[in-house]
Amino acid sequence: MLKVLAALLPGIAVYVWFFGAAILVQIALASVAALAGEAAMLKLRDQPVGLFLADGSALVTAWLIALTFPPIAPWWLTVSATLFAIVVAKHLYGGLGQNPFNPAMVAFAVAIVSFPALMSQWPAVGFTDFSAQMAVVFKSQSAQDAVTMATPLDALRTQLHVPEARATVAGVLGAHASFGNIGGKGWEWIALAYLAGGLWLLQQRVIAWQVPAAFLATLALIATGFSLGNPERYAGPLFHLVTGGAMLGAFFILTDPVSGATTPRGKLIFGAGAALLTWIIRSFGAYPDGMAFAVLLMNLCVPLIDMGTQPPVFGRKRKDGAP
């Protein structure tokens, strides 16, 4: 778990570079809330507190929540979502190893359904002043238009969905101030930093290659197919890969062993399914990014996937029983 945290550091560093230090405050808030919630639940459940706090799993959940929430989300939103993740999504299901859903994604889903406006309050490019950010986070100062901005995914969703606007992908993104080279301005670099961290995790054999490979390949494949067929309506593969939660999801969220598939073929199906759902929700859904819902829906399918993809055991590879 500590290696997972370490692998997130480059992404966090780039995040701070582009969007200021608010994210560090969010990470701290989520970490404290997660550790407190975990300790309280362990105590209630009569489990050894120190032993389980040391495993780092609550911290991973906390960091993922902070990194998927807007960095200028109000403090209480981050804290309550984190507590929901730890108390409900994790401990009420039986604690570490027993939760069928990824706790961080449960928190994200609950927050975006309950507070859609606050969850789409992303900082504008250049809004990096720390005290101004803190004012938004702690004083519930309603964020002004000057400091927030729709993400490219959000812009695409709102504008492409209005038929009379006759908007095109290139038109929307080209006109949008938050668009960088291939994805959101700044976000594309953060995504690349996550990719670097994820590759390091692969090299360290902390995560299996099947899930990120299947996810990224499927997402790229579907996006390529549709954007070639109708480039005005569908964004291209590079945009999809570096935008929203795709990279973070591929290497850090989908790879959660507890809520993911365990067989090699199952992992491929799990990753590919999540990519398909992400793309569908992004392209046709009501929410700008489909990562969280895609992960939760695939979590639901895990028992079925695992059951259906049991690899043959030693000596039983051929059905006729011959060696």
Added chain:
Amino acid sequence: MLASLFKFKGGVKPASHKDESTRTPIARAPLPPRLVVPLRQSAGGTPRPLVKAGQRVLKGERIGAPEGNFSSAIHAPTSGSVLALESRTLPHPSALPALCVVIEPDGEERWIERAPLDYAAQAPEALRDLLRDAGVVGLGGATFPSHIKLKPGAAGRIETLIVNGAECEPWITCDDLLMRERADGIVRGAALLRHIVDARRVLVGIEDNKPQAIAAMRAVAQSAGIEVAVLPTRYPAGGEKQLIRALTGIEIPYGRLGTEFGVQCFNVGTAYAAQRAIEHGEPLISRIVTLTGNVARPGNHEVLIGTPIDDLLALAAPKADTDRIILGGPMMGFVLPRTDLPVTKAANCILAASPALFPHPGPELPCIRCGACTRACPAELQPHELYWFARAKNFGKAQEYHIFDCIECGCCAYVCPSNIRLVDYYRFAKTSMRALEREKAASDAARQRFEFRTLRSEREQKEKAERLAAKTAAARQALATGGQPTAPPPGDAAPALPPLDESKKALIAAAIARAQAQKAAVQPKNIDNLAPEKQAEIREIEARRAQVREMAKTPPEEPV
């Protein structure tokens, strides 16, 4: 010359710790004051005891005769007198007792008359019987009777014979030392086994961490037409199925013998024992045991079967901080409940453990399904799934996920980041399932007995009714034909008919009275007026009681 190698999946690379016990040659353990020889030391039936308390035995004399074909003989390890034939605790995790022959050695080591044979002149069938009667069983740990493994299988003949010198488990070096010092005997034994099964090719598999053993074996193997294959060191390369896979590419599934696939595997110690049995006429009465771990004098000893482990520990001198004694290696061995237990044919290593040498694993943490166990599993199972099923006592599902294919090598537990003693869970599930199976078999047998009894009583009643009906019909017919019964001669039967009728009536009246009296006597039994389903239930209970009485009469089955 060198066999091309295949790979088996999974496996781990623990520190081998072989050097400690290979610095000194094999020593002969001194004769202990008492030998406790368990009668059942191999898979299959318990041999029938051939000796009584007080009887004198010679070294190598048969004291247990193979019971049935799937059994192997047991011999006196030395000359002396039989003190007792009694139940003693065996070195088994269950610590259950079993019948043992206790021998007090006389110190003279007087042998039976040994009859060395030239195997080449013998028929395979005769040699197999000789091996069974010499008590030769697999010395790699499973103690499967060798003569069974040497029978030709469905595939016709055994094409490839594999001699297992891999010895992949850490700390154990008994096979290593045997190969270094007695390579000639092993190779002659391998040639003997080859003769029995008429194999085309013999391969000796040795892990590459035993260069001296490889050199010693190569020096004698070539002239005998036997190949020595060097395997990369990776536990459990010496697992029978893994070794067969590595050397031939053939995978033997659970529940099948290699023979069916034209390949068979024997431990180097077994090959050596077979050679001693045939070419020297010496039955299997001793084996090499590694004494190592937290001891002052590690090494290998040639030990008589039945020697108390305490006596061996005295030779090795465990250090003061030794907190447990493991029989076998650290991966597959188990902690001995006591150390006054005898060495059996399965005992390859006695390992003294200390907290410093073998730290107790930390507390068990939850399984996070990380999959490390799956990657390490050489049987290519899903250990984490089996763990969940075993924990939940979901035995049906565990079986569906092939829990019986688990070879209990311990790789999964070795790599588990949550310190879960996975193999313990599998053993629990397997023994529970076997116990359920036995219970089911017993209740099935009881049901069959009950059904048969019901069937029989129904049949008897029907037959009785038929007999009666036939008799009545015959009598009626006799009356119809004018009081002229066919059977008795008409002369003296006809006049006697009327008085017979009178006496018959009296007889019937008496019978009715008797029946009524009997019914009155039986009436207090309060079950007669119950509903039929209730009565059926009572009958079932009676049947179960009868079964319990039956089971109490027969001795309990051996632990598996």
